[in-house]
Amino acid sequence: MGFMIGIDGGGTKSIGSIVDSKGMIIATAEEGSMNLHTREVEAVGHTLENLINKLINAAGCDEREVDLVSIGVAGIGRKRDEITFRKIIERINLSIPVLLNTDIKIALVGAHGKEEGIFLLSGTGSIAYGIDSTGSEHRIGGWGHILGDEGSGYDIGRRGLEKIVQGIDKRVDSSNLKKRVFDNLGFTSIDDLINFVYSAKGTKADIARIAPIVEEGAQAGDKICIDLLIEAGNKLVDITEEIIFQMPHNENLVICAGGGVLENITTVYKHFHFGIRKKYPAITIIPPKYSPVLGALIMGCKHLNKMEEINLWKNQWKQVK
């Protein structure tokens, strides 16, 4: 067995690693977004090509020595997007075979180190995704910031701003949160906040960056902030409950909780953890074991029927962690 490349094709950036035949990570590189909805097909093709070339050059190997490129990318669950992405791969004339999965699948496999379990992600967006013991896949949420993404960073940030404008209307007392957000983002008037939200500048990622400010408020004892984060935790409990309910083969369920919100916003994590443990005392909740890129590599091994390699590789990854 030769080299293998794993790629996490994200909406804001793409990360790839190349491993040798022993699973040792030889090089890791970053490129731009692979979002098929916000970028041109040519641009995504260039990004993919550049990322692969960077990795091959860094490893000092030849394209023919690479057995597989295992990619996780958003939208592959939708036929239209999958067709588009396959055309992109054809267009860049890659001689290496490509394995294509959704971004959430490689994230779950990375998080659990295997193709089984529940992965609850809350970052800018949110989704609960599960693979049961028979290999069937389930998903709840992940419908984007307008229709879904409950308990995500965007959701927390948007709700925080909503409380601030309700404070201006004197419907709630959110003056502490307002001060924190204004100081942090350099707003001097409510007009600045409105421009931030409704101008092109206030992307969903920008609004999600307000979530850590809400957490600061919660840590300082601000009740509005604590309530917002408890609400987010409860929403994450809801979508997790839905996925548990929909997984018929769910003996020995392990939930992995990952993403910026669950890994950094302590108040959300605590309330999520408490909510799940109260309802399902037998369920184990763990942090992610490996990155989505390593999940892509595990999927790659499985695809090449190199199952025995996986455990050896994981030992390597522990050493580099």
Next chain:
Amino acid sequence: MGFMIGIDGGGTKSIGSIVDSKGMIIATAEEGSMNLHTREVEAVGHTLENLINKLINAAGCDEREVDLVSIGVAGIGRKRDEITFRKIIERINLSIPVLLNTDIKIALVGAHGKEEGIFLLSGTGSIAYGIDSTGSEHRIGGWGHILGDEGSGYDIGRRGLEKIVQGIDKRVDSSNLKKRVFDNLGFTSIDDLINFVYSAKGTKADIARIAPIVEEGAQAGDKICIDLLIEAGNKLVDITEEIIFQMPHNENLVICAGGGVLENITTVYKHFHFGIRKKYPAITIIPPKYSPVLGALIMGCKHLNKMEEINLWKNQWKQVK
């Protein structure tokens, strides 16, 4: 007293009327949006100029015979927007004096036929706006579709779509609503819905147009639809209660309920009406009396100290209605 022009400078279109010295509406004309955030300053200037020229030409009068242009336009409450709009007026070199008010103020004055009362608007967006017996102004909501607009057409439409994707996740049974929306908008797959919401096509006005489909469902007895509209009605009760609470001089309060949702979505109106009457049996709820354009003309009379004209004019407007 000569002619007078009233203009409702809206976010999607602008309407203007020219009246003679007896308040008789001589001509009404329409032009594009006066939204200062989505259009260039030059374009808004042209729109305003064209609208005024159209009205003067239709009335067959001369610019010098027009005493006043009374305009209501969104954003005038914000200093930055008011300065921009005043620059636009200067730029088009108008010889007629201009009176500038917010769009919501001319709407309230039109709705009540005078500068006093509460105007609850729910169309694409929502806002509760009040002028008390001392003339002071109060507002709740109206913070736009991301931060506010509770109980608006956008809010109802977005919640309806949210229920549909939750139905795909088997969290609720929204299959009837899904069928209605898909049939109505020509969607053949959930990908079409996602593209509609996240592509440039799905503007907030497009999403608001789903509200009447939810009403159709409610009329047919679909519980999901009925609940969504009750929820919207309750949100409108909430913002109305807030404004009642914040108006210290609120003897003989009259609430005017207007906009596409309150005038056409019966289930919302009924629940709103019921909610307010239960809590405030003494408060009268009325439909809008006159349009915002006529509200602008009433403001114009007041500005020119022609208070006695207003009642005469109103009689004219009844005849043309």
